Amino acid sequence: MTDTSAFPDLFDLGTDIHDTKAPGGPIEQRWDTRKFNARLVNPANRRKLNVIIVGTGLAGAAAAASLGEQGYNVQTFCYQDSPRRAHSIAAQGGINAAKNYRNDGDSIYRLFYDTVKGGDFRARESNTYRLAQVSANIIDQCVAQGVPFAREYGGLLDNRSFGGVQVSRTFYARGQTGQQLLLGAYQALERQVAAGTVKNYDRHEMLDVILVDGKARGIVTRDMVTGAIEAHTADVVVLCTGGYGNVFFLSTNAMGSNVTATWRAHRKGAYFGNPCFTQIHPTCIPVSGDYQSKLTLMSESLRNDGRIWVPKNKADLEKDPREIPEADRDYFLERRYPAFGNLVPRDIASRAAKTACDEGFGVGPGGLGVYLDFADAIERMGRKTVEAKYGNLFDMYARITGEDPYETGMRVYPAVHYVMGGLWVDYDLQTTIPGLYCAGEANFSDQGANRLGASALMQGLADGYFVLPSTLPDYLAAGPFEPIGDDHPAVVEALREVEDRVQTMLSINGTRSVDSIHKELGHIMWEYCGMERTEEGLLKAIGLIRELKNEFWTNVKVTGVNEELNQALERAGRVADFIELGELMCIDALNRAESCGGHFRAESQTEEGEALRHDDEYAYAAAWEFAGDKPVLHKEPLTYEYIEMKARSYK
Amino acid sequence: MKVSLSRTWRVSKGLAYREPVVTLPALKRARRSTVVLKYTMAVSGLIMVGYLLLHMYGNLKVFAGQDGFDEYAHHLRTFGEPMLPHEGLLWIVRVVLLAAVVLHVYSAVRLAVRDRKAAGYKNGTRYHSKQNRRGVQRSYATFTLRWGGLVIALFIVYHLLHLTGNQIHPGGASDSPYERVVNGFEIWWVYLSYVVAMLAVGFHLWHGIWSAFTSLGQNRADTRRGSRLTALAWVLTLVIVVGFLLPPTAIFFFGLGS
Amino acid sequence: MRIFIRAWRQKNAEAEGKMVTYALDGVSEHMSFLEMLDVLNEQLTFEGEDPIAFDSDCREGICGMCGIVINGLAHGPEVTTTCQLHMRSFKDGDHIDIEPWRAKAFPVIKDLVVDRGAFDRIIQAGGYISAPTGSAPEANAAPVAKHDADDAFSAATCIACGACVAACPNGSAMLFTAAKVTHLGLLPQGQPERDSRVINMVAQHDAEGFGGCTNIGECTASCPKGIPLSTIARLNRDLLGALSRGEA
């Protein structure tokens, strides 16, 4: 590893950071050891301990329900009108678990292995192993709650294979797995609300954390209905606020997904881990015009039977695809990756599609699309079978595009889907701020540089149901901490900061709408920090983002006042944070001059154009400390005791 | 920060409340719920349906001529004697029927008032849009049940005055029920009023019979149309409407009894 | 195309509202309905007017956040969520009326945004299976017949959008309530709490001020997830059984 900053103008290098919580010893026993060594809280004392959980997705709802059951006094927050609408609801494909119900050689160890390898050796072994370990309990828990997973005729649970692995370990509920898992957690949460152990605040957006003596002791929220800016205090704060893919403006994330909660925590001292690791999903419905507000995912499962191609001749681009003869089609995935063909992992498929479009072979509006064709499959299996397998996805495609996918090839294009980066946390999921924890997609912990399909739901629920309820008490055992009144200087100061910020945004009254600035940021990020990154591009992007930041703070137009439901104001706050995050993402991408997982640096590729990792230099997680204008990089070296570091190959 | 709105606005407006204040335990509230009112509607409605079937059967005796009909009417009054007093059965039926009507109307009014409020109707409209006023089938069932029910109520009063009490006697009073019927239905407007009433009954039952069984939990189909109960409702409704209309029609058009 | 939007404008819960007409040019048929409103809002912002507030989050038809009464129909002319409705369902020159869900139990917060907290409280009353974390038996220990699992799933797909309430002439939330009663009542895990669940949920449904169900079926006809009407009969059946057994 180098020991100086590669770009001293842009960032400084700090001391290395280490995860001090993961015990040593055999990997199978680490989680048990940690649980055993964690301090406990006497049941009678739990009611006196206050826990704030921001976010009610899989991670947040599961944690709140479980901690409520244990007897802690929990407050939850979400920006939607109900905890049930957290973005986890949108996940389609499924959730992995090492149950080995298919008797096909799956095991905890194999799930652990696949996850580490899938993450391109940028995830911690201890965390990933724990994830695989508790995965089986997750399924038990969900079934007990009434989650209606798909079943076979015998009445037992069904599985499918997913995301390019060779075993069938994915549990699913038609195309709505995330919805059903979230409803299970949500119902458990509402049960606790009825029992009085949890209080939920809907339509409340967290805008800052409150630190007292360096410890997280509360948050500042804005009531999105009344505009009231309020302080909520507690003994410990947990952020489960999901991913920040919306920094790209267009992504498959929900409109409200944001980085505000974690970014504000970052500004207060929590390190940000691997911000540049973004997952781009190859099969999304392409953009149809500049009014587009979000992108819709077409499930990965379509690649099992659909074939991806572009015309070989540019003259054919405008033609009806059905009229292009076989010989004039380029099935580029099958050509480049004969062994895996259309089933190569997401990052590889995405990049190949981008390459084809960049070379001018893209189809549809703006040349940003490739065909995903079912003509062969329909001929082979018959329309009925295709309908049974993929009917709901085809309907969705037809509804959005107005085209009939049974007749013509679907057009797809890659889109931002998931972020592996997030707040840096230790084995206990504690950030670098004592008393501030972070779970689910919002942290950086388990997926390394790339996430396998059906593993995010697994992580969210593992963190929420099993990890936090075992690790938070260790911290809380030292409490209850001295109560904080509304007049505590730290509270007053945090409230004032938030109020000032809100008023500033309302008072600029410039000429640019919030959305137009967000779109511009998205363009910059997609162009220079998207599927393929170069040093030159990233440097340019950083410059552009800085200009845009200035533009925002001098020329944004936010209508209305604070004391009302004000959606423009909500968005403005989020975009302001995305701009700052975007800059850090570019800096992180610039520092990591290797290609790994979802991060592809054009300078670091093999002769065939495949990603080239540099383990000698970059086998570390990057933990960024906020320090005003110039962030500080702390490296967490990654060592692999169980799995040998190898280059991925899907040829 | 100064905030003018509060999240408890709903109380102030008397519109709704953010968190309803409940005082009774859930079991008690469930016993008084709209669903239980609907059970009452359904059971009382079905009792009335049963009565209508018998009543219709009795009316068809008109075709057995004056003696047959009057004897039947007489028989109804002496049925079960001496175990039951004179008109004993009739009074049992009347009490049950009256109870059914009272419960039916009471529940209907309570539900209708509550439902209108719940839907947020203001000055008779809920949505300002003039398009798709009827939704997919929005107003149909409520219209036939509520307005249809009102028509039936008016009809029953008129009908009792006419044929049971004989207070109104178009075409001439008589001690013979048979003659009362025949005298009445020879007049066009009497005939017409019964036809209109029968249509109201028909609409009420076409939805009502289906709905009653559904209220009692018996529908297992995903849609109204796919339900076997819909077929049952059709058959019963047709039987009742046609069965009732046969005697008056025979009298008016074919001169039965004259 | 050029269209005219007649929108319900209401400043906040306490203010009176009214319908206001706006003209919008350059609408593409590929836009989703909400993207069309985004464009209208950009226009309003530059004209110095307050943009029209409406709820949406996933824009994929799954979170249940969006919901507008379009031309008198909940979620508009197609059976889908508002976010999945596209402008190709409308014509050049159309006048489109947009209003919030209207029901006593769904107070309007602003413009097209309503408060659906009542749904959460109905779930709190009993829409769950008590399965504390960590106490779960092996998942495959209790097989579930496939048709029960499938029916439970169909009922479980409800997204709590509230279109059923907006469409029901009685403002009844029976379809929503019944969907949860059905989902959990069909599974073996859901049996122990089956009676108390239906009793508590119905009691809460009424306490929230929703209307009764006259079995009209407008709700299923408008439900973007096609929750079947039989779920309501099942709720009625379950409540009858539960009350006859008499314990909550």
Ligand SMILES: Cc1cc2nc3c(=O)[nH]c(=O)nc-3n(C[C@H](O)[C@H](O)[C@H](O)COP(=O)(O)OP(=O)(O)OC[C@H]3O[C@@H](n4cnc5c(N)ncnc54)[C@H](O)[C@@H]3O)c2cc1C
């Ligand atoms: C279209 C799509 C399909 C997917 N499919 C799969 C799949 O098949 N399998 C799989 O494993 N993964 C899938 N994923 C990824 C997975 O769904 C997510 O990573 C995961 O659900 C994240 O859960 P979470 O609990 O961390 O956060 P979320 O579910 O995103 O929840 C975030 C919560 O935080 C709250 N919040 C956020 N910011 C604030 C704030 N500032 N103030 C207050 N509250 C806030 C929100 O209200 C919400 O409650 C998919 C993702 C997408 C977008």
Ligand code: HEM
């Ligand atoms: C064309 C249709 C009908 C005819 C010819 C008819 C005829 C009669 C006659 C002759 C009687 C008096 C019987 C007696 O006193 O012995 C009677 C009573 C009655 N009818 Fe009808 N009826 C008709 C429709 C209906 C309908 C539709 C209803 C209800 C909705 C109804 C309700 C009653 C009731 C409640 C009584 C009183 C019974 C009693 O005295 O206990 N009738 N009807």
Ligand code: HEM
């Ligand atoms: C006396 C005048 C009547 C009135 C005012 C009346 C009114 C109503 C109303 C308003 C409903 C709908 C209740 C709801 O779902 O909210 C209803 C339902 C019904 N009515 Fe009547 N009705 C009357 C007479 C009758 C008669 C005479 C019969 C049968 C012969 C009948 C049978 C039914 C049935 C079966 C239902 C369906 C019950 C259910 O949905 O569960 N009604 N009635």
Ligand code: SF4
């Ligand atoms: S039942 Fe249908 S319409 Fe009603 S809330 Fe659920 S999904 Fe929406």
Ligand code: F3S
């Ligand atoms: S429309 Fe309303 S009346 Fe019942 S069947 Fe549906 S809730």
Ligand code: FES
């Ligand atoms: S915005 Fe999520 S369902 Fe429409």
